[in-house]
Amino acid sequence: xxxxxxxxxxxxxxxxxxxxxxxxxxxxxxxxxxxxxxxxxxxxxxxxxxxxxxxxxxxxxxxxxxxxxxxxxxxxxxxxxxxxxxxxxxxxxxxxxxxxxxxxxxxxxxxxxxxxxxxxxxxxxxxxxxxxxxxxxxxxxxxxxxxxxxxxxxxxxxxxxxxxxxxxxxxxxxxxxxxxxxxxxxxxxxxxxxxxxxxxxxxxxxxxxxxxxxxxxxxxxxxxxxxxxxxxxxxxxxxxxxxxxxxxxxxxxxxxxxxxxxxxxxxxxxxxxxxxxxxxxxxxxxxxxxxxxxxxxxxxxxxxxxxxxxxxxxxxxxxxxxxxxxxxxxxxxxxxxxxxxxxxxxxxxxxxxxx
Amino acid sequence: xxxxxxxxxxxxxxxxxxxxxxxxxxxxxxxxxxxxxxxxxxxxxxxxxxxxxxxxxxxxxxxxxxxxxxxxxxxxxxxxxxxxxxxxxxxxxxxxxxxxxxxxxxxxxxxxxxxxxxxxxxxxxxxxxxxxxxxxxxxxxxxxxxxxxxxxxxxxxxxxxxxxxxxxxxxxxxxxxxxxxxxxxxxxxxxxxxxxxxxxxxxxxxxxxxxxxxxxxxxxxxxxxxxxxxxxxxxxxxxxxxxxxxxxxxxxxxxxxxxxxxxxxxxxxxxxxxxxxxxxxxxxxxxxxxxxxxxxxxxxxxxxxxxxxxxxxxxxxxxxxxxxxxxxxxxxxxxxxxxxxxxxxxxxxxxxxxxxxxxxxxxxxxxxxxxxxxxxxxxxxxxxxxxxxxxxxxxxxxxxxxxxxxxxxxxxxxxxxxxx
Numbered sequence: 108x109x110x111x112x113x114x115x116x117x118x119x120x121x122x123x124x125x126x127x128x129x130x131x132x133x134x135x136x137x138x139x140x141x142x143x144x145x146x147x148x149x150x151x152x153x154x155x156x157x158x159x160x161x162x163x164x165x166x167x168x169x170x171x172x173x174x175x176x177x178x179x180x181x182x183x184x185x186x187x188x189x190x191x192x193x194x195x196x197x198x199x200x201x202x203x204x205x206x207x208x209x210x211x212x213x214x215x216x217x218x219x220x221x222x223x224x225x226x227x228x229x230x231x232x233x234x235x236x237x238x239x240x241x242x243x244x245x246x247x248x249x250x251x252x253x254x255x256x257x258x259x260x261x262x263x264x265x266x267x268x269x270x271x272x273x274x275x276x277x278x279x280x281x282x283x284x285x286x287x288x289x290x291x292x293x294x295x296x297x298x299x300x301x302x303x304x305x306x307x308x309x310x311x312x313x314x315x316x317x318x319x320x321x322x323x324x325x326x327x328x329x330x331x332x333x334x335x336x337x338x339x340x341x342x343x344x345x346x347x348x349x350x351x352x353x354x355x356x357x358x359x360x361x362x363x364x365x366x367x368x369x370x371x372x373x374x375x376x377x378x379x380x381x382x383x384x385x386x387x388x389x390x391x392x393x394x395x396x397x398x399x400x401x402x403x404x405x406x407x408x409x410x411x412x413x414x415x416x417x418x419x420x421x422x423x424x425x426x427x428x429x430x431x432x433x434x435x436x437x438x439x440x441x442x443x444x445x446x447x448x449x450x451x452x453x454x455x456x457x458x459x460x461x462x
Numbered sequence: 463x464x465x466x467x468x469x470x471x472x473x474x475x476x477x478x479x480x481x482x483x484x485x486x487x488x489x490x491x492x493x494x495x496x497x498x499x500x501x502x503x504x505x506x507x508x509x510x511x512x513x514x515x516x517x518x519x520x521x522x523x524x525x526x527x528x529x530x531x532x533x534x535x536x537x538x539x540x541x542x543x544x545x546x547x548x549x550x551x552x553x554x555x556x557x558x559x560x561x562x563x564x565x566x567x568x569x570x571x572x573x574x575x576x577x578x579x580x581x582x583x584x585x586x587x588x589x590x591x592x593x594x595x596x597x598x599x600x601x602x603x604x605x606x607x608x609x610x611x612x613x614x615x616x617x618x619x620x621x622x623x624x625x626x627x628x629x630x631x632x633x634x635x636x637x638x639x640x641x642x643x644x645x646x647x648x649x650x651x652x653x654x655x656x657x658x659x660x661x662x663x664x665x666x667x668x669x670x671x672x673x674x675x676x677x678x679x680x681x682x683x684x685x686x687x688x689x690x691x692x693x694x695x696x697x698x699x700x701x702x703x704x705x706x707x708x709x710x711x712x713x714x715x716x717x718x719x720x721x722x723x724x725x726x727x728x729x730x731x732x733x734x735x736x737x738x739x740x741x742x743x744x745x746x747x748x749x750x751x752x753x754x755x756x757x758x759x760x761x762x763x764x765x766x767x768x769x770x771x772x773x774x775x776x777x778x779x780x781x782x783x784x785x786x787x788x789x790x791x792x793x794x795x796x797x798x799x800x801x802x803x804x805x806x807x808x809x810x811x812x813x814x815x816x817x818x819x820x821x822x823x824x825x826x827x828x829x830x831x832x833x834x835x836x837x838x839x840x841x842x843x844x845x846x847x848x849x850x851x852x853x854x855x856x857x858x859x860x861x862x863x864x865x866x867x868x869x870x871x872x873x874x875x876x877x878x879x880x881x882x
Contacts, residue, residue, distance in 0.1 A: 179847045209570030276830070310656070321747060322830060337725065450577070450846070451587060457841065458659035460830035 139168045140385040144196040146173035147327035148350040152405035153196070157237075157393040160401075164392065167385050175325045176201060176277075178210075185210045185378050193380045194389060197234065200279075200445040202373045206233035212376040218387050220394040220412065226430060229411030234373030235390050236411035238402060241345035241428040242280040242368040248358040250339060258365045259288040262340050263316050270339020273332060276322035278456040279445060280368040282309035283438060284342055285316075287366050297441040306452065310459055322460070333359065345428055349407045363436055369428060370440040371411070403427055522860070525639075525853035528632035534575045535562040538624075545625050550618060556605035560598050567594045577848060581634050583623045583646070584657070589614050619646035635854035660838070664858060667834040670753065670824075671817040675810050677757035678764040682809065685761075686768035690775075704765050712759065716826045719755040720746065723827065747829040755827045760817055764809040771805025804874050811870035815863050835859045 142158060144150040150173060158169045172192060174180055178201055184190050197205065205211050211233040216222050222230045229236025244262060246255045255261075256268050262284070274281050283296050289312045291299050299305040313320075321337065323329040329343045330351050345367070348359050374393070376386045392398060399410035400418035409429020410416070416431060433439065532539045537558035545551040566572050572594045580587035589612040598607030608615040623646050627634075637643055637650065641658040645651050652658070689700050707715060722728045723745040730742040745751045775798065783793035821836035835855055842852035 177845060179845055182847055204573065207570070208573045307656075335726070447588060447591065451580070454846070455656060457830075458657060461659055461833055461838075462662060462831065 138191070138382070139170045140194070140382045140389065141170040141172060141192050142194045142196075142389070143172040143174055143192045145175065145326055147325070147330065147347065148354075149326055149344070149346055149406065152346075152350075152402065155405045156402035157389070157398065160398065161389055161392045165388060167388060169389070178205060181205060181210050181377065182208070188379060190377055190380060192377055193382045193386050194374050194376055196237070197373050197375050198240065199371055199373065199440060199442045200449050202231055202234045202375055203442060203446045204449070205375065206231070210378055212378055212380065212383065212386075214376070214390075215387075219390045224396070224414050225394075225411050226413055228371050228430060229373075231373060234375040235394055236371045236373050237393060237399070238372050238406070238408040238410055239429040240370045240372050240408060242275070242342055242370075243345045243348070244284075244340065244342055244362040244365045245333070245348045245359045246338075246340045246362070247333075247336070248360050250336075255360055255362075256340055256365070257362060259284050260290070261365075262342075263288045263312070265316075265319055268340060270319075271337060272316060272320045273323055273329060273338040273341025273343065274320050275329070275342065276324045276460070278452040279440070279449070280342065281313065281456075282306065282452070283368060284366075285309040285312035287438075288312055293366050293436065293438045296438055297444055300441075301444060306455075310455075313459075317460075346406050346408055349426065365436070366438055367428065367436055368438050368440065369430065369433065371430075372408075521849075522853050522857055524850050525635050525857050526631050526633065527850070528627065529630055531575070531578050532628050532630070534566050534571055534578075535559070535628075536565075537562050539628055542625055542628050545621050547622065547625075548618065550616065551621055553603075553605050555621075556608055556615075559593075560604040560608065563590070563594050564597050567597070577846075578850075579624075579627065581638055581851070582627045582632075582644075583620070584643075584653075585614065586620075586623075588612065589620070622646040622648075635850045636857065638851065639854040639858055660855070660858075663833070663835055663838060664862070666832075667818050667859075668862065670749075670756070670820075670832075670834060671814045673753050674756045674760050674817045675764075675814045677753060678760045678813050679806065679810060681757065682761050682764035682768060683806075686765045686772055686805075689765070689769045690772035691777075701769075704762055707759075707762060712822055713826075715759070716755060716823050719751075719758065719823075720826055723751045723754070746827055747832075749828070749832050752824050752828040752832045755823050756817060756820060759820075759823060760813045763812045763816060767808040767812060768802070768805040771802055771808070775801045807870065807873045811866055811873075815866040815870075818862050818866070819859055835862075 142153075144153055150171065154171070158171070161167065162169055174195070176198060181192070181195060181197075182205075184192065202211070206213075213232050214235065216230070219235055225236065244256070244259065246268075248255065250270070251268065256264070261268060262272060274284075282300060286296050286299055286305075286309050287293065289308065300309065321332070323332055323341075323343075326344050326347045329341065330347045332338050333341060333343065333348065334351060334355065334357065345361065348361060351357055352359050374390055376383065376390075380386055394412055396412050396414035396418055399412040399415035400420075402408075402410060403415075403419045403423040407423070407426040407428060409427050409431055410419075413431075416429075419427065430439065538555065541551075541555050541558050545555060563572070566575050572590065576587040576590035576594075579590055592611040593608050593615065596607060596611040598604045614620050623644075626644070626648065634644065638653075639660050641653050641661045642650055643653050685700075685704065689697055689704070692700060720727075724730070725742045725744070725746065727745070729745060730739075733739045734742065745754070779797050779801065780793050783797040784790075788796065818834070819836050820834055821840065824832050824834050825837060835858065839852045839855045839859070842848040842855065
């Protein structure tokens with residue numbers, strides 16, 4: 108039988124041991140692999156094409172969250188070591204900046220896919236380029252039955268096409284659109300932006316339209332404002348308006364010929380993720396050609412894996428926007444420009460908008 | 463009754479002990495009582511100090527704390543005093559900067575450093591980032607590599623700014639919060655027009671607070687009067703209605719206003735159905751909508767102090783004024799209003815001081831041009847992780863609030879406030 112002294116001694120020893128290892132006391136239940144993307148129809152497509160089949164195939168559960176591209180939300184997690192996300196879908200400049208700042212794991216591509224299979228733009232030391240992305244001009248055909256706007260200059264023409272304008276509350280692709288409206292050729296947009304006075308010129312052009320602009324902050328918000336008729340003409344993510352047309356039998360015209368802005372979306376893993384193995388498993392699964400091709404059934408963005416393109420169902424092929432199908436109307440994001448200037452331009456943009 | 467008891471005690475002890483001793487004993491009792499009172503207060507005071515005041519002070523101190531820059535550039539810090547005021551530094555200084563930047567790059571701290579220095583001199587972020595991407599290798603010329611990365615590293619002004627930026631305390635965030643900056647020669651000047659934003663936001667915050675205060679006063683005064691002059695049962699019901707909003711989340715109430723004010727919302731629906739307007743009025747995403755919603759939120763804070771004052775105004779004073787031949791308007795202006803003034807001032811200052819820091823309502827109802835100071839504090843805390851800038855704006859907000867309170871004390875008087 109245990110004597111009272113022994114009992115106390117064991118209790119004390121246990122207490123001291125527990126105090127010496129605060130982690131034991133504070134140990135949290137393991138958080139499942141958490142995937143964060145941009146919400147709405149965009150994330151729904153990722154769920155259908157990547158996450159659900161992945162869980163079915165591997166038994167690994169995936170938790171989800173969404174954000175709107177705020178680097179600060181990633182930085183605060185990594186810097187405090189309190190990670191609530193593992194994989195996050197980031198655009199190019201964010202990937203580059205985050206990688207430079209040590210916010211993302213350096214990836215071992217041999218555990219994911221042969222880099223030669225992927226488009227050059229889709230291969231990055233900190234991210235796997237899963238799919239293209241695009242921003243387009245759109246309007247409701249029912250609103251302008253006698254012919255709607257055909258160029259970004261028309262978007263600035265309030266007399267001819269009255270009504271509220273929609274833009275993302277972000278300088279990216281907004282400054283570019285302003286320059287196109289100001290008569291700059293698509294191929295010259297970034298040369299003008301990089302030249303002295305180029306950014307001023309874009310802001311000056313935006314000044315003209317400012318009273319008519321209502322900004323949207325998340326893709327889901329842009330769709331809601333389009334659907335409710337709040338916007339006469341808007342600059343929105345291509346996939347959002349495409350799925351709005353398909354799922355709600357709406358008649359939004361996508362003015363690709365006015366000039367379409369393309370970028371690429373990457374999956375990056377937060378530095379210090381405790382679910383690194385599962386994260387690699389998901390990256391490897393989603394990078395497969397067949398899975399990548401299957402994604403196009405849910406969303407009209409071209410995959411990063413080159414081998415997926417021949418497998419894309421023919422019904423989807425014409426709707427797809429990707430670097431593979433780039434033409435004269437495509438303006439591809441200048442990564443170097445946005446990596447170098449995104450923070451300063453975001454600050455200037457916010458100051459300008461709040462005046 | 464209590465007084466009588468203690469008087470008798472005092473009387474009996476007066477006979478027993480000499481006067482000097484009595485006074486001492488009395489003082490001792492008083493001291494003990496004070497000590498006990500302070501003992502009871504100690505815990506709350508400690509709690510407020512540790513959990514409320516200390517974090518505020520620490521956060522606000524970030525507005526002027528400049529140690530992060532010196533800590534990120536230790537080698538440059540050691541030689542910074544050798545830089546001449548009117549010429550380029552010696553090559554060793556370029557080398558020290560290169561080594562520091564390499565260290566910061568490897569520690570992945572370039573972005574934070576570049577952000578800090580950007581506020582010391584616009585363009586510095588780009589210069590630091592470019593330099594960090596094109597650092598000289600050990601056997602290369604550090605000075606040439608820096609200037610090749612960005613020509614501004616070869617300008618005297620850059621080094622003048624850097625030299626200044628190693629002081630442990632810096633005014634630059636507070637200056638930036640007032641749209642000002644220090645020129646390379648140290649003089650203070652306004653920033654270029656396209657970067658000015660905060661002065662306008664400060665003025666906007668104050669203007670909106672005053673507008674909301676006036677709106678709440680106009681709407682709240684009759685309600686408070688009705689409350690004060692109603693029979694108790696009706697007054698209780700009215701008071702319940704005034705307090706009802708406190709039991710609903712601010713977010714929910716603001717969202718409800720969004721539904722009412724939307725372009726195709728309830729208000730416009732009614733107006734158009736009644737034929738009062740053909741095209742929907744713009745009630746949301748502009749100043750009008752924000753002020754309407756904010757007046758609604760602020761109303762109880764106006765009504766309660768007004769009601770407290772009005773309840774103390776004897777109805778007989780108005781009757782007396784009438785008996786002396788005053789018209790109702792004269793009686794109101796000359797008799798009622800002066801007596802209600804403490805409540806008007808207290809309510810107005812309370813509303814004004816709370817309104818100047820509003821965040822949720824302008825965010826949900828307003829456009830980018832209707833955002834107040836709190837929006838930018840949140841922007842710097844969550845959006846760009848620029849805490850020093852957030853702290854500097856918080857200092858300004860705090861100064862505005864304290865100025866409002868000082869005005870209150872000046873107008874009403876501390877004693878009148880405490881007596882109430």
